[in-house]
Amino acid sequence: MNDEGLSLIVQNIVSLLFPLTLIFAFYIIIFGHVTPGGGFQGGAVGASAVVMLIVAFGAKKIHGKMSHDNMSIFESTGALIFILTGLIGLIVASTFLSNFLVGEPLFGEIPPWGSNPGILNSGGILPILNIAVGMKVIAGLSAIVLLMALTMEGKKK
Amino acid sequence: MIYNLPFYAVIIIIAIGLYVIAFKRNLIKIAMGITIIQSGVNLFLITLGYRKDGLAPIYTHLPSQTSIPEGMVLPVPQALTLTSIVIGVAVLALILSFIMALYREYGTLDTYKMRRLKE
Amino acid sequence: MIETLVTHAPILIIAAPLLVAFILPLIDKVSKKGRNILVLCAVVFTLVLVIILYQDVIENGMRIYTLGGENAHVALPSGYHVPVRITLVIDALSIFMVLISSLISFVGLLYSFAHVKGEGTGKFYTLFLLMLVGMLGMEMTGDLFNLFVFLEILSISSAALISFYIRKGQPIEASIKFIIISSLAALFVLFATGLLYGEYNLLNMGALANEINSQTGGLTLLSQLAFILLLASFALKAGSAPMHMWLPDSYGEAPGAISMFLVAGTQASLYALLRVCFTIYNTAIDASIIGGLLIILGLVSIFIGVTMALIQIDIKRLIGYAAVAEVGYIFLAVGVGFFELAQGELSAYGLKALQGGIFHIFNDVLDIGLLFLVTGAVIYMTKETNLNKLGGLARSMKYSSFFFLIGLVAVAGLPPLNGFASKILIYEAIYKVSPLLSIIAILASIFMLAIFVKIFYSVFMGPKLSSLSDISEAPKLMLASMAILSGIMIFFGLFPGYIVDNLVTPAVNALVDNFTYITTIMGGI
Numbered sequence: 001m002n003d004e005g006l007s008l009i010v011q012n013i014v015s016l017l018f019p020l021t022l023i024f025a026f027y028i029i030i031f032g033h034v035t036p037g038g039g040f041q042g043g044a045v046g047a048s049a050v051v052m053l054i055v056a057f058g059a060k061k062i063h064g065k066m067s068h069d070n071m072s073i074f075e076s077t078g079a080l081i082f083i084l085t086g087l088i089g090l091i092v093a094s095t096f097l098s099n100f101l102v103g104e105p106l107f108g109e110i111p112p113w114g115s116n117p118g119i120l121n122s123g124g125i126l127p128i129l130n131i132a133v134g135m136k137v138i139a140g141l142s143a144i145v146l147l148m149a150l151t152m153e154g155k156k157k
Numbered sequence: 158m159i160y161n162l163p164f165y166a167v168i169i170i171i172a173i174g175l176y177v178i179a180f181k182r183n184l185i186k187i188a189m190g191i192t193i194i195q196s197g198v199n200l201f202l203i204t205l206g207y208r209k210d211g212l213a214p215i216y217t218h219l220p221s222q223t224s225i226p227e228g229m230v231l232p233v234p235q236a237l238t239l240t241s242i243v244i245g246v247a248v249l250a251l252i253l254s255f256i257m258a259l260y261r262e263y264g265t266l267d268t269y270k271m272r273r274l275k276e
Numbered sequence: 277m278i279e280t281l282v283t284h285a286p287i288l289i290i291a292a293p294l295l296v297a298f299i300l301p302l303i304d305k306v307s308k309k310g311r312n313i314l315v316l317c318a319v320v321f322t323l324v325l326v327i328i329l330y331q332d333v334i335e336n337g338m339r340i341y342t343l344g345g346e347n348a349h350v351a352l353p354s355g356y357h358v359p360v361r362i363t364l365v366i367d368a369l370s371i372f373m374v375l376i377s378s379l380i381s382f383v384g385l386l387y388s389f390a391h392v393k394g395e396g397t398g399k400f401y402t403l404f405l406l407m408l409v410g411m412l413g414m415e416m417t418g419d420l421f422n423l424f425v426f427l428e429i430l431s432i433s434s435a436a437l438i439s440f441y442i443r444k445g446q447p448i449e450a451s452i453k454f455i456i457i458s459s460l461a462a463l464f465v466l467f468a469t470g471l472l473y474g475e476y477n478l479l480n481m482g483a484l485a486n487e488i489n490s491q492t493g494g495l496t497l498l499s500q501l502a503f504i505l506l507l508a509s510f511a512l513k514a515g516s517a518p519m520h521m522w523l524p525d526s527y528g529e530a531p532g533a534i535s536m537f538l539v540a541g542t543q544a545s546l547y548a549l550l551r552v553c554f555t556i557y558n559t560a561i562d563a564s565i566i567g568g569l570l571i572i573l574g575l576v577s578i579f580i581g582v583t584m585a586l587i588q589i590d591i592k593r594l595i596g597y598a599a600v601a602e603v604g605y606i607f608l609a610v611g612v613g614f615f616e617l618a619q620g621e622l623s624a625y626g627l628k629a630l631q632g633g634i635f636h637i638f639n640d641v642l643d644i645g646l647l648f649l650v651t652g653a654v655i656y657m658t659k660e661t662n663l664n665k666l667g668g669l670a671r672s673m674k675y676s677s678f679f680f681l682i683g684l685v686a687v688a689g690l691p692p693l694n695g696f697a698s699k700i701l702i703y704e705a706i707y708k709v710s711p712l713l714s715i716i717a718i719l720a721s722i723f724m725l726a727i728f729v730k731i732f733y734s735v736f737m738g739p740k741l742s743s744l745s746d747i748s749e750a751p752k753l754m755l756a757s758m759a760i761l762s763g764i765m766i767f768f769g770l771f772p773g774y775i776v777d778n779l780v781t782p783a784v785n786a787l788v789d790n791f792t793y794i795t796t797i798m799g800g801i
Binding site: 034035036040041111114115116117118141144148151152 | 213215216217218219220221225239242243246250253254257
């Protein structure tokens with residue numbers, strides 16, 4: 001691929017599709033405890049959105065806007081949220097990663113037994129863990145592809 | 158008999174993957190062989206959980222006549238497969254990075270030509 | 277306060293290095309000294325927690341920890357018949373291996389502070405802590421799938437650390453061989469886990485042991501196939517011949533302290549092999565055949581390791597082949613112990629063989645680790661790895677040659693160091709099975725003495741070479757880490773009875789007695 005990416009038509013279509021794909025990824029992540037999906041699946045869709053940008057616009061331009069150092073910070077934040085949620089479960093309730101949000105107003109509603117139209121507000125700490133894993137996966141996978149594309153374009157990293 | 162077909166497919170896929178790792182010289186083909194074996198093992202884990210005429214183990218908008226939990230497939234092998242897919246992605250990214258670094262050092266992808274650590 | 281700390285110690289041992297490993301990229305941008313202090317604090321915190329937990333396990337017996345349950349000590353929630361949560365199980369053998377891993381990580385970290393410089397050291401420490409987490413997780417877990425996940429974490433971070441310095445492309449070749457072979461072994465472990473899950477609908481090791489040992493009429497074909505896959509994969513990861521090909525490459529090309537840390541990593545796989553053989557499938561398989569197989573694997577490892585080490589000219593690769601021979605000793609001792617388990621009651625020398633084997637696990641990593649540290653210091657100061665180009669270094673590197681002498685005496689199994697203590701137990705115990713095994717083991721020790729005296733003479737003795745005239749002593753932190761290892765080795769050598777009574781014998785009793793393991797997890801059925 002040359003330095004400026006692909007042609008003008010592709011760049012315009014990708015500019016329109018990128019927000020839609022990212023919103024779809026956030027939907028899969030946040031509804032992980034109700035419908036199929038969750039942290040890794042939504043993160044993979046989000047990473048494919050960023051990879052679409054890299055292929056269309058060229059790796060150097062994307063590296064100028066979001067470098068892999070910033071993505072490393074984003075990724076570490078996601079992992080820290082996961083472990084800190086577990087440790088808060090240790091301090092507040094009984095053991096590591098115990099579900100201490102059941103009954104609280106945030107994500108704490110208890111759904112009825114059997115078939116139900118999915119309730120977003122339930123699940124305890126599971127949506128928080130899903131969001132943390134989703135952040136980590138989007139940042140991690142797109143950083144991997146960005147570094148590989150930069151190396152093959154001749155820039156030593 | 159037809160319900161055993163995925164297990165035969167698993168054996169064939171793992172055999173093809175082992176053949177590729179053992180007998181091919183190009184490094185990219187060896188990486189593809191690892192991916193083929195991972196796909197075979199993932200298929201095996203998913204197939205373990207199947208129950209006859211079972212639905213997805215999700216309570217949202219479940220048809221009201223299904224018996225819980227006998228009418229659903231097992232959810233635990235699905236979690237095992239998901240973890241295995243994630244680990245497979247990480248290993249594949251690592252192997253491809255090593256292949257890129259080796260290509261930059263030696264200029265070739267043939268394993269017979271780039272062996273330096275012998276005996 | 278101490279009581280809650282001891283209750284939650286199993287998960288804090290794993291969570292503290294993991295938390296610091298993810299904070300490090302954020303702190304690395306701010307200050308370098310803060311990063312070094314934070315890593316040191318994490319490793320020292322883990323070591324202190326391990327020692328506190330050790331006292332508790334020796335006094336009070338086994339301990340379990342369920343993640344996410346109401347009560348940390350109960351594996352079965354109320355009304356259930358199988359354990360349903362992720363459990364961490366600490367018995368005397370687990371805490372023995374965890375002590376080895378955390379001690380070696382502390383010594384390796386001190387060494388790496390002096391060895392690793394340049395702009396990528398933040399990533400080095402992150403990978404180092406992730407490798408430590410993988411090892412600790414493998415040694416403390418209570419179910420088979422968790423074992424697979426931590427095995428993959430250990431393999432991926434080890435592969436990235438081996439090729440941390442791209443010298444001329446050789447570390448990358450070693451690294452790619454390592455990751456392909458490790459990934460293949462881990463996939464077959466996952467396949468065997470899937471087979472056992474399909475057969476018994478259980479993943480927890482205690483529950484599986486209960487089902488397999490109480491099954492009448494022998495094991496099914498699928499369970500036996502799962503056992504063979506698990507045995508072969510873990511023997512490959514532990515480095516026994518004829519699957520040892522990756523070991524000299526990886527140990528020989530890794531930088532400085534990572535070779536020593538890799539030895540501790542392969543011993544985590546050896547621990548997993550012991551768990552599968554002794555705890556899950558105790559007497560349900562034909563233990564005389566499997567014991568004989570382990571004895572043959574041990575003999576082939578000893579023979580191949582010692583003879584291939586005679587012809588090497590690269591120092592680190594030579595010590596790698598010596599490491600293969602040392603793993604062969606452990607397989608020999610464990611094979612004799614398992615063989616005796618098949619005859620019903622473990623008579624006196626079956627237990628002694630297992631004591632020698634488990635003690636030799638600790639001594640192996642200490643001896644081979646010290647030798648790797650000294651050769652790492654020599655390579656760091658002279659930038660040469662070829663034996664033909666080194667010589668006469670004892671004048672300039674006095675302390676390093678003294679530590680190499682200690683490591684040499686220990687590896688060869690001479691008194692008064694720790695190698696003699698464990699090897700005499702192994703020689704005595706395997707003599708009763710067949711005198712030929714004992715003769716081969718003693719001959720291999722003599723060969724190892726010859727090999728290492730050759731290295732010592734050609735590297736440290738002799739006239740000073742003109743190309744090496746301006747070499748000074750290794751940095752103080754490297755000498756401090758070598759001194760810690762030597763001190764522990766001398767202490768083990770002078771008081772072996774104390775170590776065998778307090779550290780090794782509880783571990784061996786926990787290994788052969790899987791009834792206590794099962795009843796603690798299943799809650800007294």
